Amino acid sequence: MSTPAAGAPDAAPHDSLSRFYSIIPAGGIGSRLWPLSRADAPKFLHDLTGSGSTLLRGTWDRLAPINGDQRIMVVTGRAHRAAVESQLPDLADHNVVLESEPKDSTAAIGLAAAILRRREPDVIIGSFAADHVIADQRGFGRAVKEAIIAADAGYIATIGITPTEPAIGFGYIHAGGKLGIADAPNAMAVTEFVEKPALKTAKRYVSDGNYLWNGGMFIARADRLLEQLGESRPELLAGLEELAEAWDTSRRGAVVDAVWPRLEKIAIDYTVAEPAAKAGRLAVVPGDFDWDDVGDFASIAKLHAGGRKHDLAILGENARVLADASSGIVVGNGGRIISLIGVKDIVVVDTPDALLVTTTANAQRVKSVVDALKLSGRSDVL
């Protein structure tokens, strides 16, 4: 694979959008949202914004207007098939990819890309997490379309969110110079991917102005993405191609049983995005829209408060909350009376078999409880 020449697109921009296919990997449990999110009720199946829609449905509703609901593929666990299909009645059968066990994002996105490329050799795929929140659909659509054009120009494109604060819960993308792609005027080269930084570093990034949040969205020609993967993980690519070859045949079940269990479990950031950045093949389109990965209860509380401090966010269909001089977030799915007195920035999550009480400042530590429960053999509540 050669570095694409800036300003020399592989195909005419006007037809690239019709070759676009969305992939929604719907996999992560969302451990920092325990006990709301758990193995049998993962984060993407919850309405965390109070919009009335699950995060998965919200993702679908953002993507369908871009290229139609027949060009969205969902990769999810076998256990979630029924819930996913009930959330997405327009999801076509051939657009459902079921994982027999979780193998992280390289396998999920890579398999979808390999299947789609066999069906449409010049397909451009875009991967969008099932459990993120974006309200500004128009801004999102504009950025995706520009990323599609950058992808068609040969780049692996990502969308970087303009930071609104020095967040330490997100990764950052260091943007370089403009690539000069026709019809993608904002696409820039990516200098570096940065993992979640310390606060001091995050502040420097925000004031620098050339750092964007990594929203985990990847847009690329399927063949380019797989070629990039093959450079770093040839065995993993071979497994995915073996699966894709059998996918639309009667051999699918047997090959899945034989191949899926031995696939390497690794995030696509390490196998595709970082190597592509190093090779100068990664483009970033700045996304000047709101975005949140709703990673913990503090972020949900913030979303609900709409910037107002000292508010109490209340989630849950049957939440019956009696609060006095309290702020933070209450999630009530137990149908019980929940009474708060004089607790500030509190997090209370009430489910039938588990209760969490913490504060927004400790929201990131919830994962440690999940780890402790795993160790103590209490996976029945995970």
Added chain:
Amino acid sequence: MSTPAAGAPDAAPHDSLSRFYSIIPAGGIGSRLWPLSRADAPKFLHDLTGSGSTLLRGTWDRLAPINGDQRIMVVTGRAHRAAVESQLPDLADHNVVLESEPKDSTAAIGLAAAILRRREPDVIIGSFAADHVIADQRGFGRAVKEAIIAADAGYIATIGITPTEPAIGFGYIHAGGKLGIADAPNAMAVTEFVEKPALKTAKRYVSDGNYLWNGGMFIARADRLLEQLGESRPELLAGLEELAEAWDTSRRGAVVDAVWPRLEKIAIDYTVAEPAAKAGRLAVVPGDFDWDDVGDFASIAKLHAGGRKHDLAILGENARVLADASSGIVVGNGGRIISLIGVKDIVVVDTPDALLVTTTANAQRVKSVVDALKLSGRSDVL
């Protein structure tokens, strides 16, 4: 009724103990312990100390050694009869007084005293709340015996607890000079009853040294107590005497139905103790033992911590708590996993239909939630 002459007991001390009869008014719900304590599971039916016994049973076990389990009368609501009898298998039928509706402590203690006086004209009664905690049984027994002697000398006697801190949740008794009663060397006159004071006043009381906590215990000859009541509330006394007269006859039911509903609802502090103090007929025996009225969750947390700060007290048969960097108290009766992360001095009370989250500093405000639930028609959880 004349003021008793100091040092001139009405009866020889040596037989007064055998004429003693304990009364346990088991009535209050304990609103500040909601949602643990409630109408159908009042405070006295809970084990709040982790001893394995309910508070009622603990009260019984403190009194039985003083004069035997056949001389303890319990006054309780009809709805609690079965629970009380199951807690106290040795409670004799003729020692159960059932209230058809709550009428506060004057009616409860006054009726018991009137019934007992008809059975034993020279009986000395002692009233002890069903929901207080005292660990030092010997110290308690010594104080009660001295109070019995003061009662036999004609006084209405109370036991005042030596304060260990400037508590603002208790009433205080201002003690005057020694009464010089033979065999009750520590009995003192009572100058004044004081309601729960402000902190500044409480500090002055403790440093003064002549103020004791009002533990709500009253020991008196039944005839003296009723005579005192008749001075302040002649109608209430008449109603109680009418009930007592019919009590051990077949007319009991009819008379209860006719008389009980119209009895005045008022605490014995106002009808007997305060007037007796003003008339110089109230004696106090200092009780140099531990005592707590377990009035709110902060006091339970303190009892469990045994004076250690930053501990987490865990109550409840099935409590399964996973705590990290947390202190305060958790009461778990729901059998659920309760997880606390980084919450200090927290109060979490988890019951099947109601959950309370507050802090020990706000523990006294729990009653306001109960009031709010009453107002909003949610008495199903009260």
